[in-house]
Amino acid sequence: MKSTQAPLPFPGRQSDSHKGDFGRVVLIGGSRGMAGSISLSSMAALHTGSGLVTAVVPDRCLETVAGFHPGIMTLPLPATPAGEFAQTTGGVPDMIESVVASNATVAKADAIGCGPGMGTGAGSVRIVRWLLEQTDRCRVFDADAINIIAQHRFLDRPPLPRRQASVVLTPHPGELARLTGVSPSDRPGQIEAAETLVRRHAFTIVLKGGPTEVLGPVDPSEEAGTCQRHTNTTGNPGMATAGSGDVLTGMMTSLLGQGLGPWDAARLAVYVHGLAGDLAAKAHSQPAMTCVELLGRIGDAIATTED
Numbered sequence: 001m002k003s004t005q006a007p008l009p010f011p012g013r014q015s016d017s018h019k020g021d022f023g024r025v026v027l028i029g030g031s032r033g034m035a036g037s038i039s040l041s042s043m044a045a046l047h048t049g050s051g052l053v054t055a056v057v058p059d060r061c062l063e064t065v066a067g068f069h070p071g072i073m074t075l076p077l078p079a080t081p082a083g084e085f086a087q088t089t090g091g092v093p094d095m096i097e098s099v100v101a102s103n104a105t106v107a108k109a110d111a112i113g114c115g116p117g118m119g120t121g122a123g124s125v126r127i128v129r130w131l132l133e134q135t136d137r138c139r140v141f142d143a144d145a146i147n148i149i150a151q152h153r154f155l156d157r158p159p160l161p162r163r164q165a166s167v168v169l170t171p172h173p174g175e176l177a178r179l180t181g182v183s184p185s186d187r188p189g190q191i192e193a194a195e196t197l198v199r200r201h202a203f204t205i206v207l208k209g210g211p212t213e214v215l216g217p218v219d220p221s222e223e224a225g226t227c228q229r230h231t232n233t234t235g236n237p238g239m240a241t242a243g244s245g246d247v248l249t250g251m252m253t254s255l256l257g258q259g260l261g262p263w264d265a266a267r268l269a270v271y272v273h274g275l276a277g278d279l280a281a282k283a284h285s286q287p288a289m290t291c292v293e294l295l296g297r298i299g300d301a302i303a304t305t306e307d
């Protein structure tokens, strides 16, 4: 295992702190058949230190998600017969607003992660559009949220181009290809395309892989500003297993919810996630490790990066 240093220390805890000090985060996603994805994100957020974690899921998979970990709170939204988020007559924006208004935990969310396992149906599209258009809270878009942004060309017309300095995108190369048209096999071309998105929209982009690249604006307020790049030093091919990325989404959302800015949250999340992967591979071997072993090593990884 490589010996490397964390890009910044993990946030410390005061002796008189309480769970409200470590962020209320919301993870939106899942569908019937893909309940595991948003559950992994939610459990990863808990293991990364979030004080309160709420999974917003189609009601057909609520019990499954809640059953994974007793620390996860769940909030159901209406589902289609297939088990994805439904589009209601009032519209999903109305639904989300009423959920936000009626649920203290969601109303106070410090960060929102969206996309794992949610599918790209009409209800999911309305949720992603609402998140892009209607809130400035810290947000992480992953998986199907990125696919929706690509399919509906949200980067080319309203709700964008307002600047999105509080957004982190976490595409794997296939997802970035959908967003930019650049082939997953063209790594330099993908990095360049991601840099263009950073300059244009002020996103922070985590381009996953071995190694993962983090790209973000030097000064988010500067129009068409300069892009900075950080190459992660941890991780291994044992992490090429279903659910590894869902774990990262929860970790990223958790660190944003704990008050780190997008650039710091992204660099620290990919570092600790990769280190957890390295520890899992050491204990179980690269072929045998799964997202469960990865999740189980987050704590050991954090312990090596604490202030």
Ligand SMILES: NC(=O)C1=CN([C@@H]2O[C@H](COP(=O)(O)OP(=O)(O)OC[C@H]3O[C@@H](n4cnc5c(N)ncnc54)[C@H](OP(=O)(O)O)[C@@H]3O)[C@@H](O)[C@H]2O)[C@@H](O)CC1
Pocket (backbone or CB within 6 Å): 033, 034, 035, 036, 037, 038, 115, 116, 117, 118, 119, 143, 144, 172, 173, 174, 175, 184, 208, 209, 242, 243, 245, 246
């Ligand atoms: N337990 C659960 O509930 C889980 C649910 N999940 C949920 O499943 C949904 C689908 O997500 P997904 O990532 O599995 O599939 P998709 O978006 O079609 O991407 C694959 C395409 O991209 C291409 N590709 C190229 N390079 C690549 C790379 N480096 N890494 C990965 N792919 C790469 C790849 O190329 P190919 O393999 O054909 O060469 C293929 O064409 C999503 O909602 C997710 O959250 C998962 O998280 C798993 C656990």
Ligand SMILES: Nc1ncnc2c1ncn2[C@@H]1O[C@H](COP(=O)(O)OP(=O)(O)O)[C@@H](O)[C@H]1O
Pocket (backbone or CB within 6 Å): 143, 172, 208, 209, 210, 211, 212, 234, 235, 236, 237, 238, 239, 240, 241, 242, 243, 244, 245, 246, 247, 248
């Ligand atoms: N060869 C590799 N080396 C290092 N990390 C890898 C490798 N393959 C995959 N990973 C990591 O595993 C995760 C996979 O994410 P993703 O493809 O979104 O998985 P899923 O959607 O199944 O959860 C990313 O964080 C990626 O960096």
Ligand SMILES: [Mg+2]
Pocket (backbone or CB within 6 Å): 142, 143, 172, 245, 246
């Ligand atoms: Mg993924």
